[in-house]
Amino acid sequence: MKPAGIAAIVFVGLLAFGLGAWWAVTSSQPDLEMAGSGYVLPEPRDLPAFELVDGQGVAFSQTDFQGHWSVLYFGFTYCPDVCPAALAVMAQVKQQLDGDEDLDDRYYLVSVDPARDTPVRLTEYVTYFDPEFLGLTGEFDQLDRLTRAAGAVYKVPDAPEDDNYLVAHSSTLTLIDPAGRVHAIFTSPFDPNVIADKLGALMRNWKAD
Amino acid sequence: MRSLLPLLLLALSAPALADITITDAWARATPPGARTAAVYFTVVNDGEAPDALVGAATEASDLAELHTHVHADGMMQMKQVPAIDVPAGGEAVLKPHGDHLMLVGLHGALAPGESLELTLSFEHHAQVTVSVPIRDARKP
Numbered sequence: 001m002k003p004a005g006i007a008a009i010v011f012v013g014l015l016a017f018g019l020g021a022w023w024a025v026t027s028s029q030p031d032l033e034m035a036g037s038g039y040v041l042p043e044p045r046d047l048p049a050f051e052l053v054d055g056q057g058v059a060f061s062q063t064d065f066q067g068h069w070s071v072l073y074f075g076f077t078y079c080p081d082v083c084p085a086a087l088a089v090m091a092q093v094k095q096q097l098d099g100d101e102d103l104d105d106r107y108y109l110v111s112v113d114p115a116r117d118t119p120v121r122l123t124e125y126v127t128y129f130d131p132e133f134l135g136l137t138g139e140f141d142q143l144d145r146l147t148r149a150a151g152a153v154y155k156v157p158d159a160p161e162d163d164n165y166l167v168a169h170s171s172t173l174t175l176i177d178p179a180g181r182v183h184a185i186f187t188s189p190f191d192p193n194v195i196a197d198k199l200g201a202l203m204r205n206w207k208a209d
Numbered sequence: 210m211r212s213l214l215p216l217l218l219l220a221l222s223a224p225a226l227a228d229i230t231i232t233d234a235w236a237r238a239t240p241p242g243a244r245t246a247a248v249y250f251t252v253v254n255d256g257e258a259p260d261a262l263v264g265a266a267t268e269a270s271d272l273a274e275l276h277t278h279v280h281a282d283g284m285m286q287m288k289q290v291p292a293i294d295v296p297a298g299g300e301a302v303l304k305p306h307g308d309h310l311m312l313v314g315l316h317g318a319l320a321p322g323e324s325l326e327l328t329l330s331f332e333h334h335a336q337v338t339v340s341v342p343i344r345d346a347r348k349p
Contacts, residue, residue, distance in 0.1 A: 078244055078245050079287075080237070080246050080309075080311050081276075081311070082287075082305075082306060088349075091347060121242060124240070124241050128240035128347075129347060153283050155284065163244075164314065168285065168286035169285065170283050170284050170285070171285050188306075189306070
């Protein structure tokens with residue numbers, strides 16, 4: 001490569017670095033700083049249309065996320081290790097925010113294992129962690145619409161030999177704002193105190209467009 | 210006869226080969242209707258030869274599988290493994306989000322305050338049976 005080409009790349013690199021630094025400085029308001037616990041989307045992301053079922057077996061669509069805050073964990077109830085730990089964190093976060101009566105915040109386990117996690121089973125499971133926790137699940141094509149928008153990924157075995165199969169999944173908490181848009185994503189390892197602080201700040205400082 | 214007693218005690222207390230002890234064992238109490246559970250513990254090997262945990266059994270479930278977590282494509286995937294190495298003079302730690310024992314086909318809920326009996330098999334050392342307390346892990 002000619003020196004001029006290398007110089008151009010270096011220049012572009014420096015420019016990108018400078019822009020990044022400028023963005024970091026100008027956008028680092030204290031309430032949006034996630035300190036390694038996740039990130040706030042620069043522009044909240046609309047949810048696509050989907051049709052799931054809630055823990056009562058009632059249809060649940062993207063518009064049902066509107067009018068309140070929602071925190072979503074994607075997992076499955078046959079998960080013995082990661083999911084119970086994450087739901088315990090989510091319960092601690094909820095308890096810390098329960099004192100603030102101005103916040104309307106709801107918490108969901110979205111099961112990506114609909115074959116085993118029926119609405120009844122889901123409700124039985126989530127309410128063990130908090131009596132107000134909610135369950136959601138549905139057909140894979142509908143789940144995919146939500147997981148893609150929410151930054152979650154999962155993989156269920158195509159043809160499991162028996163009922164003891166395992167599901168691979170990301171372990172994140174997705175925050176959906178009262179306009180029904182993906183607002184922030186918290187990544188593991190989860191610290192309930194940090195998440196409760198950030199969540200509380202995001203919710204209190206939010207203004208509808 | 211009396212002079213043999215110390216020797217006899219020594220023979221009884223000295224394990225055959227590797228020196229394996231299990232510490233910090235606990236099982237996660239299960240939500241209602243759960244079919245799976247996780248058990249955690251530390252295998253300490255004070256011997257001079259390496260060993261490996263190769264199996265487990267309990268009457269609390271149909272199966273007790275050794276599992277590890279693999280991080281790939283942004284996902285956490287549990288994978289069954291045939292063995293978990295326990296180095297000489299070292300330890301293997303089974304803990305949340307890491308290697309763990311997965312109980313599959315639970316026969317009943319694991320209730321906090323109760324315990325389950327677990328028999329662990331090793332490549333070299335004789336089987337070890339431990340009583341595993343069940344803990345409610347919902348609170349930090």
